[in-house]
Amino acid sequence: MNSHRSPAVARLRRARWLMTALVTAITATAVLVLGFVAAQVDSRGRADDVDRRVDYVSNGLARAVMLTEDYVLDLSSVTEDALLNGAESVVIMTRRPGEAWKQSHTHLRSYMPADDELAALASRVEAENDLYASYVGGGVDVNGRPVRVSATAVHWDGTDLALVMIAGASPTPYSDAHRVLVWQLAIGGTVLVLLATAAAYLLSGRSLREALRLLDEHEQFLSDAAHELRTPLTTLKLLTESRPEPTDVAHTLTEARRLADRMARLVTGLLARARAQSGIAEPERTMLRLDQLVEAVAEEAGDARITVSAHPSVVVGDPQLLSLAVRNMLENALTHGAVNRAAPVEVHIAEGRVSIRDHGPGVDPVMSANPFHRGTAGRGGRNGIGLALVAWVAQVHGGNASIEPAVGGGTIATLWLPPADMTAGARV
Incomplete structure (x- = not known):
């Protein structure tokens, strides 16, 4: 969402101009007062010099008579x-x-x-x-x-x-020199005021850019949260209003819990990203077993189609953020692989790399250019907020994420993290 024309931005820009005008007024007033005092002191000093000179001449000659x-x-x-x-x-x-x-x-x-x-x-x-x-x-x-x-x-x-x-x-010679000084003070004062105005404008602009970035992140968080929560909330509302048959109550509750868990994960991920981007919190750096973390997330998903092939892999990262990224990748694979309910979702972990393959229709041509870009819409009108979170988690851990077509159909989503240095002494 572009917030550069929002009322908040307009207020920030008015504050920038007000700050610049205030600095200009204060500087101009100070320069004017100092210039006036300097001109008065110079004028009085030059007049005293003339008087001392003529008094010295008249007294000196009088004593020589x-x-x-x-x-x-x-x-x-x-x-x-x-x-x-x-x-x-x-x-x-x-x-x-x-x-x-x-x-x-x-x-x-x-x-x-x-x-x-x-x-x-x-x-x-x-x-x-x-x-x-x-x-x-x-x-x-x-x-x-x-x-x-x-x-x-x-x-x-x-x-x-x-x-x-x-x-x-x-x-007269002293008056001419005084006028030169006054002009120098006027020109120098004007230049100083202009420099102060430019400096105030530039510095307030730097502050404004930071405020605009924070405002964009704030509005991005609200937009992402509203967009991502709208669908599960609507589905949850339909479930609660459907008045299911007694035989369907258990299924309805299971679906409701699934939707609630999904919303909780989304909110957790969005909050973590927002706090990290604003500098409020830093991602945790813990040495962990990536294969065990992925196996736990896959087991938590509770879908029989998920098969895991894991090799021991140690990385340094934030367990909560990595779990969020793996869940989003699994959810994306399960969603796009739903065209074939019998097809498995294959998860492979080795050497800091998590690869998840589905057997769906493949990479959407619309998303193929940058599937991890926030707001990219694929089939069904779904945007890539979840995948954008995956890319962000990979970035903050010094890794990367990719999606590419799989041989024989489907897609392979990969999250790669740098392997941990076992000699670094990080806590496990």
Whole structure:
């Protein structure tokens, strides 16, 4: 039975998409938050780097300014300083009481704010009246570009000369690097989300395949049980409703017991296969005499047509499953050999091989391609659930099963198991 369009499968697939969407949402949220924090930290760090740089330049140059013995400003040491000729723009503002601020020296002047803004900044810093007092802030240069500036005031005792050293730097290179980082975070985050989505989809798909396999096995068990039990249950119902004559009661009870035994064997086999396939239980591994097991099953069948020819044969296997397989083979032979009630069903055991021959009409052409395939229907519309169990039992024991035409008519069904290693020490 194909369950891939059943409501249960539809629910499993919806759960798969829901799981994938949930993983995607969680990953996207985490990436977004981490990306935002990383961008903010980078932006703040780059801005602090610019501010530290301009403050370092303005303070360093301010400490290099000297006065002569006549209290005349000496900028020779400043103009030769590497800080003045670097990438940062510099303006040295000086004034005496009652005079306006004068730009005594400039470097990269176009990258600094307008004159009136520089004068206002110099007055603000100079008014604090602290030696080497600094101010760091932002603004725009004469061309309207953003700039970060640092102003440091210098005071000397014994003179009324005021000096303010102003250094500036454009944050644009840092902003460009920050934008590159943001794009890298966006692209990397998108790739990470896509990879997480693909991984979630694939992993949930693997889980779904396992769930589909279990669901198929579950529905296969229900289908097999319903199909196999339908006929014996119907026959049993007809027997109980037939109101047999007193002389036929014993026969009716015998037939009812036979049907009940058959249903019990079918249920036992189906449950054993289902439990083994789902991993709930493993087949028992016991060293046993295959010839004795087959003789016991043949005697239990209680049919006079069965003849057994046995040679000692030791195998390792599950007695219950092997008994089930032999019963199914005998039942198949008795059913197909029923066209000739006088013909025997011959059982031969030797070297791990059980061969059962009937003298019926031979292998059904419909079933000849794969008679052990579950659901293969032969004569009378019967499907091969019993034979499928035989093939499964052979497979789990490391053997095989076959059905082939017999010389002179009829069929030979064979179950082969690897002979036991008598030195392995398995329990008997």
